[in-house]
Amino acid sequence: MQPTVLVLNGPNLNLLGQREPELYGTVTLAEIEARCRTVAAGHGLGVDFRQSNHEGALVDAVQEGAAGIVINPAAYAHTSIALRDALATAGVPIVEVHLTNLHRREAFRHTSHTAAISDAVICGAGAHGYELALLHLAALLDGERPA
Template sequence: MPNHTGTAPGIPVLVLNGPNLNLLGLREPAVYGKDTLADVEELCRSAARTHGLRADCRQSNHEGGLIDAVHEARTAHRGIVINPAGYSHTSVALRDALAAVELPVVEVHLSNIHRREAFRHHSYVSAVADTVICGAGAHGYAVALDHLAQLVKETR
């Protein structure tokens, strides 16, 4: 239910998904699971509500769109859960944006990136994330939000 400002109640947090995650449920379900992005977003909203948070879920296939969302989070959100997907392994710019906003960050991956191809073993984002959760499938987002709730409380 919206509050008097027209937004849902709760402390706002950003849940940001990177490239190709709009294809969840279709793309390599043996690796990424059968849940769709809509399923993951609903899971995030539900997990956030249990902690008095409001999940603002976004996805972009474009590096600049992700960076713009991170910059906006600096003043609009209290923390970030991010699945940078393929940009984990390539984007120094996304890493720098996350470092610059000085918010709690939880990095999440559906698959265990350390059990996959060697190029996936390194994440630039991990160096600036407070926590990294990988290999738990869609449930990893709920774990990420549980932990982000704790980090947000610690930074009040």
């Protein structure tokens, strides 16, 4: 049985492709999901791909367990201690991803509570960031640790 990776998406990401395309691009969440499934399959991983606008649903998904987690917490990166705490107790590799470069945005976006407990953070690479996150997570699951 192949290990399953949780790819978790926070609030408003269901609007990708429509919402502020000048910031977030025109790729939809369904297209990102298809890309993630392709990359994961190439590394022998299954994908549980989810999106929710509700903080508790994201916490519940983390607590269900997975071999590893790729998470785009969206605005919850900056506000959710509950999500941060759930991730901290997951006991699996975690890669945080953001479509935009948070450090080029408003000051309140410069701090991510969830980044502090993630193994890596990828931001500013657009939809491609998910693929990079999965590649890195696959390496972590294979026991590779970056220097």
